[in-house]
Amino acid sequence: MSLTRIYGLFLRHFYLITRSFPRILDLVYWPTIQITLWGFISNFFATHTTYYNNAVGVILTCAILYDFLFRTSIGFNMLFLEEIWSRNFTNLFIAPMRIGEILTSLVITALIRSLIGLVPAILLTSPLFGISILELGIFLFFLFLSLYIFGITLGILVSSGLLRFGPSFENIAWSTMFLLAPFGCIYYPIETLPEIFQKIAYVLPLVYIFEEARNILINQTVNIENVYYAFMWNAFYFSLSIALFYYSFNAAKNKGTLINMGE
Amino acid sequence: MNNLIEVKNIKKNYGKKEAVKGISFNVEEDEILGLLGPNGSGKTTTIGMLLGLLKPTSGQIFINNLKLEENRIEILEMINFISPYIELPKKLTVKQNLYVYSKLYKVQNIKERIEYLSEKLRIEELLNSITGELSSGQKNRVSLAKALVNEPKVLLLDEPTASLDPEVGDFVRTFLEEYKKEKKISILLASHNMNEVTRLCKSVLMMKNGEIIDQGKPEDLIRKHGRTNLEEVFLKLSRSKSEFN
Numbered sequence: 001m002s003l004t005r006i007y008g009l010f011l012r013h014f015y016l017i018t019r020s021f022p023r024i025l026d027l028v029y030w031p032t033i034q035i036t037l038w039g040f041i042s043n044f045f046a047t048h049t050t051y052y053n054n055a056v057g058v059i060l061t062c063a064i065l066y067d068f069l070f071r072t073s074i075g076f077n078m079l080f081l082e083e084i085w086s087r088n089f090t091n092l093f094i095a096p097m098r099i100g101e102i103l104t105s106l107v108i109t110a111l112i113r114s115l116i117g118l119v120p121a122i123l124l125t126s127p128l129f130g131i132s133i134l135e136l137g138i139f140l141f142f143l144f145l146s147l148y149i150f151g152i153t154l155g156i157l158v159s160s161g162l163l164r165f166g167p168s169f170e171n172i173a174w175s176t177m178f179l180l181a182p183f184g185c186i187y188y189p190i191e192t193l194p195e196i197f198q199k200i201a202y203v204l205p206l207v208y209i210f211e212e213a214r215n216i217l218i219n220q221t222v223n224i225e226n227v228y229y230a231f232m233w234n235a236f237y238f239s240l241s242i243a244l245f246y247y248s249f250n251a252a253k254n255k256g257t258l259i260n261m262g263e
Numbered sequence: 264m265n266n267l268i269e270v271k272n273i274k275k276n277y278g279k280k281e282a283v284k285g286i287s288f289n290v291e292e293d294e295i296l297g298l299l300g301p302n303g304s305g306k307t308t309t310i311g312m313l314l315g316l317l318k319p320t321s322g323q324i325f326i327n328n329l330k331l332e333e334n335r336i337e338i339l340e341m342i343n344f345i346s347p348y349i350e351l352p353k354k355l356t357v358k359q360n361l362y363v364y365s366k367l368y369k370v371q372n373i374k375e376r377i378e379y380l381s382e383k384l385r386i387e388e389l390l391n392s393i394t395g396e397l398s399s400g401q402k403n404r405v406s407l408a409k410a411l412v413n414e415p416k417v418l419l420l421d422e423p424t425a426s427l428d429p430e431v432g433d434f435v436r437t438f439l440e441e442y443k444k445e446k447k448i449s450i451l452l453a454s455h456n457m458n459e460v461t462r463l464c465k466s467v468l469m470m471k472n473g474e475i476i477d478q479g480k481p482e483d484l485i486r487k488h489g490r491t492n493l494e495e496v497f498l499k500l501s502r503s504k505s506e507f508n
Contacts, residue, residue, distance in 0.1 A: 002369060004366055004369050005366065005367050005369065006362070006364060008363050008365075008366025008367040009363070009366075010350060011359075011362070011366060012355070012363040013362050015354075015356075015359045015363070016355065018352055018355075019354055019355065019359075019392070020354060055488065082352075086350060086351075086352045086353055087348070087349050087350040087351070088350060088351060088352050089349075089409070090346070090349040091315075091344075091349055091350075091351065091364070091409070092367075093316060094314045094316065094339060094341040094342075094343070094344050095339065095364065095367040096335075096336045096339035096368065096369075096370060097336075097338075097367060098336060125416065146402065193358075194284070206374050218353075221272070240353065250318070252315055253315075253316065253318040254318050255277070256308070256311065256314040256316075256317055258311075259307065259308075259314075259316045259317060261310040
């Protein structure tokens with residue numbers, strides 16, 4: 001692994017962000033809109049339901065967590081798609097970069113992109129809605145870390161598809177998060193899902209993350225098992241995504257996708 | 264003379280389709296070899312295999328005596344590629360693009376290298392321009408600067424002067440001639456511009472349907488086929504099915 005090359009690829013995307021004010025605005029705009037919208041909705045529910053009446057910020061906190069996951073995953077895909085759209089894909093893959101270096105660089109860049117959007121959104125919640133996501137305490141870090149890993153995992157899985165099938169896989173890149181959202185139990189407890197969906201939800205890390213966020217905020221207790229299961233499933237899916245990426249890279253070399261990408 | 268590129272009986276099949284049917288050739292140090300052939304003859308597939316973007320179905324490729332299959336990163340450090348079909352990130356400035364690629368190729372003295380290439384390729388005044396806003400000729404010279412940023416021993420060129428006006432085209436050809444002479448690099452040039460090939464290449468390979476159907480020095484091929492220039496040879500070979508298939 002070469003830090004120089006990882007830094008080089010990071011710079012390529014960093015320059016892109018810093019050169020364009022609309023791009024920075026785009027990173028900040030959607031999380032802020034999302035948080036404001038869910039802030040008002042959660043205020044409404046908090047005053048009209050018994051489930052949420054002890055924890056005004058539950059929905060809003062979950063919205064922030066989900067948005068972080070969404071931004072991380074889409075952000076990772078965007079980095080990959082940028083190379084296809086700018087017809088720079090071949091240049092990147094003929095540079096002497098190891099797959100691990102490309103992935104590491106994209107993982108770091110995706111984190112920075114997500115944080116650019118997340119920090120203003122978190123800062124807004126306190127003056128606007130009088131709540132702070134920091135109430136989750138030290139476990140907030142673990143929940144964010146878990147979401148980040150899963151977001152990156154989804155990004156790598158989609159990028160594997162792009163490598164294997166080419167730009168036609170782009171539509172899948174946009175829809176992954178929407179497909180998984182119902183199983184993530186982001187805004188409701190897992191019991192709300194039909195039994196068959198619950199079985200699917202239990203093999204995803206999302207349900208443990210959001211259940212735990214609600215548990216901390218509503219019951220003021222910590223269930224370490226949820227954090228453990230989230231990391232366990234994350235480790236499984238992350239390893240699977242890396243293996244799939246390597247497989248797709250080799251498949252693309254056999255099929256010729258790398259040389260035709262972007263044309 | 265040392266062969267910087269050695270291709271030994273490489274084949275590439277896409278399912279049942281044979282894109283390249285077991286070709287072999289060498290490119291010596293300080294040599295420009297022309298790769299000619301009609302569209303779909305297997306030129307791009309061959310270049311793709313040399314760049315490690317495509318895995319040959321069988322056969323072996325050696326770059327500077329290193330086997331490509333086992334030394335991908337080491338080999339990519341010493342080769343580079345230019346094609347009108349690939350571009351540098353459009354939103355970045357020329358300088359940023361060259362800086363990023365210098366980092367990816369772990370260039371040591373980046374500032375000096377960019378200055379040297381900018382002067383040689385006359386792009387000093389473009390360094391702070393947005394790459395996507397450049398003309399075709401300017402983009403071409405910037406792409407060439409990117410392709411030389413790592414001081415490659417082997418340069419693969421796919422239609423390097425396509426869509427350029429005669430003056431810029433001539434500038435690029437002259438530059439390539441001088442650079443090759445100065446650095447003793449090997450160049451594999453795929454082109455449809457027969458005047459360019461005649462001027463630059465010591466020898467050429469004629470490909471058709473994934474095979475090498477003829478090879479030799481341009482003047483020898485012209486004489487052998489009883490034609491007055493390489494374009495006529497190209498047309499004869501491309502059209503005459505019975506003679507070469």
